[in-house]
Amino acid sequence: MSEKMSYTEAFEELQRLVNDIESGEISVDLLAEKVKRAATLIKICRQKLTTTEADVNQILKGLEEEKNPEPIAGNTP
Numbered sequence: 001m002s003e004k005m006s007y008t009e010a011f012e013e014l015q016r017l018v019n020d021i022e023s024g025e026i027s028v029d030l031l032a033e034k035v036k037r038a039a040t041l042i043k044i045c046r047q048k049l050t051t052t053e054a055d056v057n058q059i060l061k062g063l064e065e066e067k068n069p070e071p072i073a074g075n076t077p
Contacts, residue, residue: 007048014041 005013017038020026026034
């Protein structure tokens with residue numbers, strides 16, 4: 001999955017593919033190809049969501065640590 005596309009691009013293409021598949025106007029020969037492409041797009045979207053979630057959690061963790069810093073040993077009252 002080395003494709004470089006944004007989440008929005010992948011999601012929009014996936015929506016178009018789903019619409020094409022649901023329309024029932026795709027030949028059997030193209031159906032497998034479109035389903036494979038849809039699977040690739042789903043993986044791209046899932047990876048981007050997972051990465052974004054991890055980034056947001058890391059940012060929130062950093063903010064929480066700034067708010068409540070751990071006391072330095074020997075500097076307790």
